[in-house]
Amino acid sequence: MTGLAVLIPIALALGLAGLAAFFWAARSGQFEDLDGAALRILIDDD
Amino acid sequence: MTAAAATTDAVAGTTSIFTVDGVHCAGCIAKLEKGLPQLGGVVSARVNFSSKRVRVEHAANLADEDIQAAIVRLGFEAQPLVGEGDAAVHDESRRLLTALAVAGFAAMNVMLLSVSIWSGATGPTRTLFHWLSAAIALPAIAYAGQPFFISAWRALRHGRTNMDVPISIGVTLTAAMSLYETAIGGTHAYFDGAVMLLFFLLAGRFLDSAMRVRAADGVAALMRRVPTDVLVRLPDGSTQRRLAAELAPGMRLMVAAGERIGADGVIEIGRSSVDRSLVTGESVAIAVEAGDTVLAGTVNLTGPLTIRVTAAGEATMVADIARLMENATQGKSRYVRIADRASRLYAPAVHTLALLSLTGWLIAGAGLHHAITIAVAVLIITCPCALGLAVPISQVVAAGALMRRGVLIKDGSALERLAEADMVLLDKTGTVTLGRVGPLSGLPEDPFERGVLLSLAQASRHPLSRAIADLLERRGVLPVTLSDRVERPGLGVSARLGERVVRLGRPDWVDATLGERDGTVAAFRIGAGEALIMTFGDALRPDAAPAIARLREQGLTPRLLSGDSALVVEAIGEVLGIEGGARMAPADKYRVVDELAGGGGKVLMVGDGLNDGPAMKRAWVAMAPASGTDVSQLAADLVFFGDRLMPVPLAVAVARRTMRVVRQNFVLAIAYNVLAVPLAIAGLVTPLVAALAMSGSSLLVVANALRLRGAAK
Numbered sequence: 001m002t003g004l005a006v007l008i009p010i011a012l013a014l015g016l017a018g019l020a021a022f023f024w025a026a027r028s029g030q031f032e033d034l035d036g037a038a039l040r041i042l043i044d045d046d
Numbered sequence: 047m048t049a050a051a052a053t054t055d056a057v058a059g060t061t062s063i064f065t066v067d068g069v070h071c072a073g074c075i076a077k078l079e080k081g082l083p084q085l086g087g088v089v090s091a092r093v094n095f096s097s098k099r100v101r102v103e104h105a106a107n108l109a110d111e112d113i114q115a116a117i118v119r120l121g122f123e124a125q126p127l128v129g130e131g132d133a134a135v136h137d138e139s140r141r142l143l144t145a146l147a148v149a150g151f152a153a154m155n156v157m158l159l160s161v162s163i164w165s166g167a168t169g170p171t172r173t174l175f176h177w178l179s180a181a182i183a184l185p186a187i188a189y190a191g192q193p194f195f196i197s198a199w200r201a202l203r204h205g206r207t208n209m210d211v212p213i214s215i216g217v218t219l220t221a222a223m224s225l226y227e228t229a230i231g232g233t234h235a236y237f238d239g240a241v242m243l244l245f246f247l248l249a250g251r252f253l254d255s256a257m258r259v260r261a262a263d264g265v266a267a268l269m270r271r272v273p274t275d276v277l278v279r280l281p282d283g284s285t286q287r288r289l290a291a292e293l294a295p296g297m298r299l300m301v302a303a304g305e306r307i308g309a310d311g312v313i314e315i316g317r318s319s320v321d322r323s324l325v326t327g328e329s330v331a332i333a334v335e336a337g338d339t340v341l342a343g344t345v346n347l348t349g350p351l352t353i354r355v356t357a358a359g360e361a362t363m364v365a366d367i368a369r370l371m372e373n374a375t376q377g378k379s380r381y382v383r384i385a386d387r388a389s390r391l392y393a394p395a396v397h398t399l400a401l402l403s404l405t406g407w408l409i410a411g412a413g414l415h416h417a418i419t420i421a422v423a424v425l426i427i428t429c430p431c432a433l434g435l436a437v438p439i440s441q442v443v444a445a446g447a448l449m450r451r452g453v454l455i456k457d458g459s460a461l462e463r464l465a466e467a468d469m470v471l472l473d474k475t476g477t478v479t480l481g482r483v484g485p486l487s488g489l490p491e492d493p494f495e496r497g498v499l500l501s502l503a504q505a506s507r508h509p510l511s512r513a514i515a516d517l518l519e520r521r522g523v524l525p526v527t528l529s530d531r532v533e534r535p536g537l538g539v540s541a542r543l544g545e546r547v548v549r550l551g552r553p554d555w556v557d558a559t560l561g562e563r564d565g566t567v568a569a570f571r572i573g574a575g576e577a578l579i580m581t582f583g584d585a586l587r588p589d590a591a592p593a594i595a596r597l598r599e600q601g602l603t604p605r606l607l608s609g610d611s612a613l614v615v616e617a618i619g620e621v622l623g624i625e626g627g628a629r630m631a632p633a634d635k636y637r638v639v640d641e642l643a644g645g646g647g648k649v650l651m652v653g654d655g656l657n658d659g660p661a662m663k664r665a666w667v668a669m670a671p672a673s674g675t676d677v678s679q680l681a682a683d684l685v686f687f688g689d690r691l692m693p694v695p696l697a698v699a700v701a702r703r704t705m706r707v708v709r710q711n712f713v714l715a716i717a718y719n720v721l722a723v724p725l726a727i728a729g730l731v732t733p734l735v736a737a738l739a740m741s742g743s744s745l746l747v748v749a750n751a752l753r754l755r756g757a758a759k
Contacts, residue, residue: 026140026147036095042071
C-alpha cells in the first residue's frame, strides 16, 4: 500500500501534465494544420 | 516552425484569407510563403495545407484582387474566401475539444484504477480505488458533461426532449449511484463507464461541429455592394449627392472611375470598362460605351460615366435577386439531418426501456437499490456512443477525401442531401463552360513559338492578349526576349526577333487570310512564316461531356439553364447531349427549380453567377465552382476548384458511398444495442462488460468510416 501512495500521485501528475500540454497546444494553434506541419520539415530555411 | 512567415517593412492592417488550389507539397508552401511578401504591402503569408488556405496579413490599402493576382503569378489558383470567419462555430469546436481532452484524461486514469479492481482488488484497496476514481471522475463529468447538460436543460425548459436528455440523466444517475456504492463499500462503481461515455460522445460532437458551418448571410452581403449615396446631375447642370434610395428612373447619375455604380441604367456619355465580377464572377473587365447597360453594384474602372437610371433602389437587379434569395430561404423546408432523425426515435425508446426495467424488477420483488442499479446499467449500455459517432465520422472522412480532390464541403448535411439528388440543373456560362474568353484553337505547337507569342501577348492589355498570356503562363511557357515591342491600338502588337518582325493582332493587319473562320479571331506570325489564326470563345470545361455522361449514369437527369440565346444553348446542348432552357432571367431559373421541387424532385443546382443565386438557394443541394461569384458560393453547399466539371459527379458518388457507410454504421450501432440491452435488463452487465461493449462498438463504427478515405479516388 505504501507503494501505491507514491505511484498513484505520480501517475495522476503525469496525466495532468499531459492534459496541460494538450490545452497549451490546442490554444496556440498546433492542431490547425496537421498535414502542413508534416511537410514544413522539408522546407529549407535560408 | 514560424520562420516561414517572412516580414517586410509594411505594417499589417488587414487579414485576407484565400482558398488556394494546386498546393501539393512542401515546395508549394515555401513558394507561397516566401513569394507573397515580395509584393509590396504584404506583411506575411501563412499557408494552411489541410484546408488549402492562405492567410495573408497586408496593409489596408492593398486590394484583395492584387494579392489574388500575385498568387496566380506564383502558379496557383486563388479565390478570396467569403462567408467565413464564423467565430461562434470555431469557439464551439474549441470548447468541445477541451471537454474531450478532459474526458479523455479522466477516462484513461479511471480505467487504470478500474483494471486493478477487475483483476481482483478487494476490501479496503477496492474502496480506496473507488474513492480515487470518484475524485477524478466527478470533477471531470462536471466539466466535460456541460455541453450535454446545458443542451438537455434548454430542451426540458421548453418542454421538449432531445438526445442530450437521456445522456444527461444516464451520466448523472450513474455518477450518483457509483458514489453511493463507493460510500457503502460496494463491489461495482461505474465511474469508468460514465467518463468513457462522455469521451466517445464528445468525440462525435467534436467531429460534427467541424462539419457544421452556420449559413452566412449572403443576402445582406449582396446588398452591401450597392453604394448608399450617389452623385446626381440635376437638369440645370449642377450636381448633388443623394441617397441611392431616392433615385428614380430617368435621373442622370455621375460615376467617377473606381466607384461602384448605384443603380441600373444606360450609359449616356463616356467610355470605360466595368468590373462585373459581382454579376458574373469574371474578374476581367468589360469595355462599355454610350448605349450600353450597366448594373447596380458593378464597379466603373477607368473613365467617368454619365448614366441614365432605368431602375433604382428596390427595383435594381441586385435587389431583385436579394429578394428572390430571401424567398428561397423561407420556402425551403428545413432539412432534418439523418442523425437528428435517429435521435428523435431514440430518446423516448431509451427512457421507456430503463423505466420498464426499473418497474419490472421492482414487481419481480427486487430491492429498490438493485432495481435502480439495473435501470442505470440499461441507460449506460444504451447510450448512443456509436450512434453519435456513426454520422459525423463518416462525413469527416469523406469530406477529407473530397478536399484532396478539390471539393470543399460547406455543411455536413450537404453530403446527405447530395446523395439523394435525382436531377441536376447546370448553368451554362462559367459552369459548363469556363466562363472566360480564351483561345479555342490555333495556338502554336512549338515551344519557342509559344514563348514568342507569350512575350507579344504580355505587351498588351487587350482582353484577347491577356487571355493568351493567361493560358500560356498557366502552361508554364517562358517568354522569349524580344526587342522594340510596340502596341498599335486597335491593330495589334509587333516586335523584333533578331532580323524578323513578329506580329500578333487583327488578321488583316498581320496579312493573314481568314478563310472560312468567323467569330472572334486573332493572328500571329513570325517573319514571313505562315500566319496562325487563333479563334476565341468561352470554351467548354475540358471534361464537360464525360462528366455529364457520368451524371446521367448516376441516374441524375441533366438539364441546362442559361441566360444566353437559344442558338448558343442548342449548340452546347448538342455537343453534350442535353437540352435546356435559354434566355432565362434569375426569376425564371428560380421558378424552374421551384416547380421541380414542388413536384417532389430533389434538384442539384450547379451555378456560378449572381443570377443563379436564388435557384441555388431554392434547390435541394447546390454546387458552385470556386471561380464563381461570391453570391453563388454563399448559396452553394459544395464548392469545387479547377477547370474540370468532373468534381460534380465525383462528389455525388462520394456522397452516395458516404450514406451507404452511414447506414452500415447505424446497423452496427443498433445491432450492438440489440445484443447488449437484454443483458443489461437481465442484470448481467458489470462495469467491465459495459466498458468493453461501448468501446468495441465505437471502434467498429470508426473503422468502418475510415474505409471512405479512398472514396474520391
